[in-house]
Amino acid sequence: MxxxxxxxxxxxxxxxxxxxxxxxxxxxxxxxxxxxRPVIGICNTWSELTPCNAHLRDIAEVVKRGVYEAGGFPVEFPIMSLGETLLKPTAMLFRNLASMDAEESIRGNPVDGVVLLTGCDKTTPSTLMGAASVDLPTIVVPGGPMLNGRFQGQQIGSGTHVWKFADEMKKGSMTPKDYLFAESCMSRSAGHCMTMGTASTMGCMVESLGMTLSGAAAIPAVDSRKKVLAHLSGRRIVEMVKEDLKMSKILTRQAFENAIKVNAAVGGSTNFIIHLTAIAGRIGVELNLEDFDKLGSRIPLLLNLMPSGKYLMEDFYYAGGLPVIINELKEHLHMDAITVTGKSHAENITDTCSCYNRDVIYPMEQPMIPEAGTAVLKGNLALNGCVIKPSAATPALMQHRGRAVVFETIEDYHARIDDPALDIDETCVMVLKRVGPVGYPGMPEVGNMALPKKLLDKGITDMVRISDGRMSGTAYGTVVLHVSPESAIGGNLALVENGDFIELDVAGRRLHLDVPDEVLQQRRQRWEKDAQLMNRGYVSLYVNHVLQADKGADFDFLVGGSGSEVSRDSH
Incomplete structure (x- = not known):
């Protein structure tokens, strides 16, 4: 038996x-x-409402071929799909819900191993979080990026050029007709964002963690080699079950350290920090905000890819993909860390790490930027920390002191940002409140606030912006994010007023509000907590149990795993 x-x-x-x-x-x-024989669950995040994942039905069939070939029994099952492009108020609100869906679907059903089919950015961390809590043999098949965008003879990147074109429309330098035409030019194949947005960042994250076959992250969704990868992954998961190669054997502290360093080298999204922290919490690995600065901030930027550079994921794949980055970083990584192949990173990239375009992937000796990893700042404005992505910021603004222009809510921002009477200039610091995990709720990607039209008309392209929200990995600018504690629960960000001066010192890792402590205390006594936006259903559960950004914004009752045993068996 x-x-x-x-x-x-x-x-x-x-x-x-x-x-x-x-x-x-x-x-x-x-x-x-x-x-x-081993029963393999294929966890599919396919949905036509998640455009990035709309091709995963086809990928699932290819995975099944591999499973059958290896002597397994494949069974496909759906879970909630999270598309950042359509899902309101923000897909991040539902990441923890989807993780619960994945966890209980895996635990409650007769599966011995799991293949996670992922794509749009929240589907990767949510499925990994859920699977980690069960801890069965698991492999990830990333959906892959779209083909490069092409518009009027130039390459355009999903997300990154949205912000650029929106600013040009606001200034009148782009026609509405061209703006509409650019939509189809940007999204011209199946797949997720082909910039180093959060989806591509998550693809690189799972490969650097050792949770995919080597080379998986950059293969375009419509490249036939994506199907080859899916086929081989189907074969491999059967062998993983036979070897009892569980997630906990792969997701060690060394694996997380590798992922942090690789993320810095590719200019990955700041969202990576929240998601990796949550995954670590599920698998039982100690990881804190300071680790991202200590391990990643001094790593050089090696990948010339939007929004930190000029190329796109298709180019990255043709240049050699993530194995080249891993090889360049080998002196900084735990190359002996075990992966889903049963082999180490060092073994996986042997003979597959040649670089074919040094304008896309730079060597360690001559990096794009010597130190480019996400910086973690602290100060009286972020007692538990906040983050900034130097590779996407303006160097001249990395040390800055400016007058605060405060928006109390995202609605307040939209109502006033283009008012000609708004008292703001390029030296000011834009502050947005109530967009954190509790405040929105769900922590939306609104931290990269568009600049006022009157400043865009002057040719200003960047300003210091601060919020307790997130920013799309496709975005750019001198943007301070994930301020913790957030304003909605009484963090000092809630106490900032128009006219206060704020000091940003990235090199000194400091974010300071130039207001005396006694004045802040007086303001705190006047501060009133917002009424809960929702008092029923999932949103109520979320608001009452979500942790702060520096803890991964997971639910307090989901940290740690429950294992693969079903709690009751009525059969």
Missing amino acids: STYRSSNWFGKKDKMGFIYRSWMKNQGFPEDLFDG
């Missing part, structure tokens, strides 16, 4: 075994599929 987990369902010889097998047979599965 099989010792696999699924034998507790399909291996039974009693009445319940009859039921389990019989109902599955209504799909036309033959008898020998229930003979004790």
